[in-house]
Amino acid sequence: xxxxxxxERSASVIVKQQQHGQIIERNLCHVCAAxxxxxxxxxxxxxxxxxxxxxxxxxNSQASTSPARKEVVTxxxxxxxxxxxxxxxxxxxxxxxxxxxxxxxxxxxxxxNGNIEHKGKIPASYGTTLKIKKEIxxxxxxxxxxxxxxxxxxxxxxxxxxxxLSAKLExxxxxxx
Amino acid sequence: xxxxxxxxxxxxxxxxxxxxxxDIAMSTRIRLARNLxxxxxxxxxxEDEALKVDKEISSVLLDKGNELDYNxxxxxxxxxxxxxxxxxxxxxxxxxxxxxxxxxxxVLLSENEELSIMVNEEDHLRIQSLxxxxxxxxxxxxxxxxxxxLEKNLxxxxxxxxxxxxxxxxxxxxxxxxxVMLHLPALTMSHQIQRIIPAISRLGMVVRGIYGEGSEAxxxxxxxxxxxxxxxxxxxxxxxxxxxxxxxxxxxxxxxxAIALNxxxxxxxxxxxxxxxxTHSRLLTTEEAATRLSDVRLGIDLKMIQDLDMSILxxxxxxxxxxxxxxxxxxxxxxxxRDFARAKLFRERLNKKDRNSEGEDxx
Ligand SMILES: [Zn+2]
Ligand SMILES: [Zn+2]
Numbered sequence: 008x009x010x011x012x013x014x015e016r017s018a019s020v021i022v023k024q025q026q027h028g029q030i031i032e033r034n035l036c037h038v039c040a041a042x043x044x045x046x047x048x049x050x051x052x053x054x055x056x057x058x059x060x061x062x063x064x065x066x067n068s069q070a071s072t073s074p075a076r077k078e079v080v081t082x083x084x085x086x087x088x089x090x091x092x093x094x095x096x097x098x099x100x101x102x103x104x105x106x107x108x109x110x111x112x113x114x115x116x117x118x119x120n121g122n123i124e125h126k127g128k129i130p131a132s133y134g135t136t137l138k139i140k141k142e143i144x145x146x147x148x149x150x151x152x153x154x155x156x157x158x159x160x161x162x163x164x165x166x167x168x169x170x171x172l173s174a175k176l177e178x179x180x181x182x183x184x
Numbered sequence: 185x186x187x188x189x190x191x192x193x194x195x196x197x198x199x200x201x202x203x204x205x206x207d208i209a210m211s212t213r214i215r216l217a218r219n220l221x222x223x224x225x226x227x228x229x230x231e232d233e234a235l236k237v238d239k240e241i242s243s244v245l246l247d248k249g250n251e252l253d254y255n256x257x258x259x260x261x262x263x264x265x266x267x268x269x270x271x272x273x274x275x276x277x278x279x280x281x282x283x284x285x286x287x288x289x290x291v292l293l294s295e296n297e298e299l300s301i302m303v304n305e306e307d308h309l310r311i312q313s314l315x316x317x318x319x320x321x322x323x324x325x326x327x328x329x330x331x332x333x334l335e336k337n338l339x340x341x342x343x344x345x346x347x348x349x350x351x352x353x354x355x356x357x358x359x360x361x362x363x364v365m366l367h368l369p370a371l372t373m374s375h376q377i378q379r380i381i382p383a384i385s386r387l388g389m390v391v392r393g394i395y396g397e398g399s400e401a402x403x404x405x406x407x408x409x410x411x412x413x414x415x416x417x418x419x420x421x422x423x424x425x426x427x428x429x430x431x432x433x434x435x436x437x438x439x440x441x442a443i444a445l446n447x448x449x450x451x452x453x454x455x456x457x458x459x460x461x462x463t464h465s466r467l468l469t470t471e472e473a474a475t476r477l478s479d480v481r482l483g484i485d486l487k488m489i490q491d492l493d494m495s496i497l498x499x500x501x502x503x504x505x506x507x508x509x510x511x512x513x514x515x516x517x518x519x520x521x522r523d524f525a526r527a528k529l530f531r532e533r534l535n536k537k538d539r540n541s542e543g544e545d546x547x
Contacts, residue, residue, distance in 0.1 A: 057354065085228045097306075099228035101221060101341035101349045104356075111346070111353075115414055118354050120388050122415020125347025127358040128328075130335045133342055140344070 010036035057096030064117060065093055065110075082106040139176050143169055187259045191271050191511060196297035197316065207485040208433045209318030210365040210405065210498065213276075214327045217350045217359035218309040218334075219341040225351045226287065226304050234287035238303050244337045245292050245301060252329055254299060256292040261285070270507030276314065281305055299326065306351045307359075309334070318429060320362055320422050328418075347414065354411075358418050363409030364429050369482045370439035371432075372404045380432065388412040389428055403474030403501070408432070444486060455483030463534045467520070468527040473504050496533055504529060 008018040016036035080089040085099035089107050092098060104111065112123045129137055146169050153162035219225055223237050242258050249256045261269065261282060269283045278291050282305045289304035302310040311334075313327035341349040348359040355361070371377045381391045390411045408429060410421045443451055458479035461472070468476075481497050483489040502508065509525045510517050517525055 057352065085224045087228065095227060096353070097227045097351045098225060098349070098353070100224040101219065101343070104343055104346050104349055114353055115346075115356070119357070119412045119414040122357075122412060124345055124415060125343070125357045126415055126420075127347060127360070127417040128331075130340050130342050131332070132335065132339075133344075137344055 008034050010034065010039050012036070012039040058094055059096075060117075061093045061096055061114065064114070080106060080110075136176060139172050143172050143176075146172070187257075187264060187268060187272075190257070190259075190275070190277065190293055190297065191268055196275065196277075196314070205433055206317040206494070208367055208436050209429065210316075210367055212315045212317065212319045212323045212365075213361075213363050214311075214313045214320070214323040215361045215363075216309075216311040216327050216331055217307040217348065217355045217361075218311070218331070219349055219351070220308050221339045221341050223308065226285070226306060226308065227351055229287065231287055234289070234304050237308050238288055238290050241301075241303050241309055241334075241338065242290060242292065244334060248333055248337055249292070249294075249330075252333060254294040254330070256294060256299075256301070258290060258292050260288070260290045262288060267507055267510060271511050274505040274507050275502055276300075278302060279305060279310075299330065301330075307355070309338075318364055318433070320364065320426050320429075324360075324362065324418065324422055355413055357412075357414035358416075358421065360413060360418055360421060361409055362422055362425050363407050364425070366406050366408060366429070366432060366436070367404060367478065367481060368406055368432070368436050369404040369478050370443055371436050373443065374439050376435065376439060377406075380435070384408060384428060384432075385411075387424065387428065389425060402471065404478040405474075405501075440482070440486065451486075452488060455479050455486075455488050459483065459489065459534075462530045464531070465527050467523040468504075468530060469523055470504065470506075470526070473526055473530065474501070477501060492534070500530065500533060 010016050010018045011033045012035055016039075018034035018036055081087070082099060082103045083106065084102035087099035087103055087106075089110060092103065092107060098104065098107075115123045146165050150162050150165040150169070153159070153165060220237060220240065223229060223233050226234070229237070238260075245256050246258060261278070264272075269278070272278045272291070273280055273283060275297075277293060277297065277300045279302065282289050282291065282302050285304060287304055289302065291303070292301040293299070298314055300312045300314070302312070311327050311330055313323045313330075315323040315326075343349055347357040350356050350359050368377060371380065384391050388411050389408055391406050391408050408425070410425055412421065416424075458476035462468075462476050462480060477497055477500060480489065480492070481494070484492055484494055484497070503512070504526050506517075506522055509522050509529065512529065513521075513525050
């Protein structure tokens with residue numbers, strides 16, 4: 008089926024809209040669905056619209072109740088299964104994010120124009136540790152490059168820096184700062 | 185009861201009229217969604233947990249809120265009568281979602297009604313900051329300061345990759361929704377709005393009508409807000425929204441000039457006809473009142489009408505809604521009776537001089 012809006016890509020999302028008391032069905036491609044303003048209207052007003060989008064984006068996961076597919080992802084803390092998350096369009100608790108993590112990039116990409124990572128405010132209590140962790144990540148990347156370029160002297164210097172930062176991280180965790 | 189003062193038909197400070205670009209940008213809102221660690225989210229927690237969350241958040245706000253000079257009133261939703269809840273919804277101080285929630289929730293309101301903190305809405309905490317006119321930075325500053333104060337005393341659910349963790353995947357990251365309410369009669373009249381809306385959507389922002397029914401904005405009032413909460417910082421999100429809003433305001437001004445230049449008589453007739461309807465009719469539906477208000481508002485902006493205060497119009501947009509009218513009449517009203525009460529309200533507010541000749545009671 009071809010997208011009702013652009014008439015180019017194939018439709019992957021069926022959107023039901025209530026207009027003047029009538030339900031209208033539109034078939035959209037994922038690009039038009041993400042851009043469609045009337046769907047966004049539905050986001051805030053009708054939580055059902057989100058689950059509808061999700062279940063249309065991930066039709067296979069819906070079938071996970073069939074006996075053929077046994078491994079159902081379940082959040083250990085609140086008991087939400089991934090299919091329940093898709094059905095409701097909502098997380099049950101903060102642990103759901105880790106439990107469903109393998110599937111989340113795909114979902115966030117569609118809701119947030121291709122973005123999957125937080126770039127904003129960090130609570131002060133997380134601030135220092137997170138900053139050090141990011142620094143270590145960055146140094147490790149540089150170290151890989153040095154090793155590939157066989158600049159072992161610089162790689163060793165970077166390794167020492169990583170070590171120092173890691174120690175700081177553990178020390179920080181120990182005194183709770 | 186603490187709630188009484190918030191139910192009175194007096195204007196909240198965000199409805200006043202002394203801010204920049206207030207002729208087109210009516211009000212600005214920032215909302216931050218937050219959750220606590222160690223408690224399940226509102227879609228899965230028990231009543232017992234709901235009560236604990238409410239207690240924990242409320243006690244911090246009532247105690248620490250004074251550090252920022254906010255004198256919060258704590259109002260439990262379940263203690264309110266249905267009509268009182270509806271009045272708070274019409275005043276934008278709480279959401280319909282909170283009213284319909286199955287679990288215990290509450291709202292903490294600052295004295296000037298600029299800050300409203302909902303507890304156990306879709307998330308444990310929703311900080312909402314309201315400002316008159318176009319003031320994204322100021323509204324964010326107020327919300328952000330309170331947020332920073334709270335995080336010192338509460339443990340927020342936060343993830344290195346996903347940021348602030350929220351019930352809905354559309355809020356994760358910054359948890360921030362920033363929106364500006366815009367009155368765009370000229371862009372609507374000239375049908376340019378249909379061209380602008382898809383362009384805004386493509387840039388990760390969303391447009392919707394004030395009362396949210398269908399695609400048509402009641403009274404030519406549109407709300408523009410950010411859609412993305414992941415991948416951009418709060419600063420970048422606000423910048424994008426600010427730039428976009430400024431462009432729309434400029435386009436609206438140009439469209440107004442063009443209409444005033446090309447068909448001044450038609451425009452003048454329309455403005456005064458609407459003023460006539462608002463000041464003399466006996467039955468006014470919500471739709472008609474919103475449309476006529478929009479025309480009169482435009483007339484004031486274009487200096488055609490000089491002796492009418494814009495802030496009265498802002499108040500009327502809020503007070504003409506069903507729950508407010510019933511509160512004002514002090515009894516339940518059938519739809520027809522509401523239309524009558526609405527017309528009476530407009531006559532009273534807009535013709536103060538001959539108020540005495542309008543002495544009949546609300547139906
Ligand atoms: Zn398409
Ligand atoms: Zn969970």
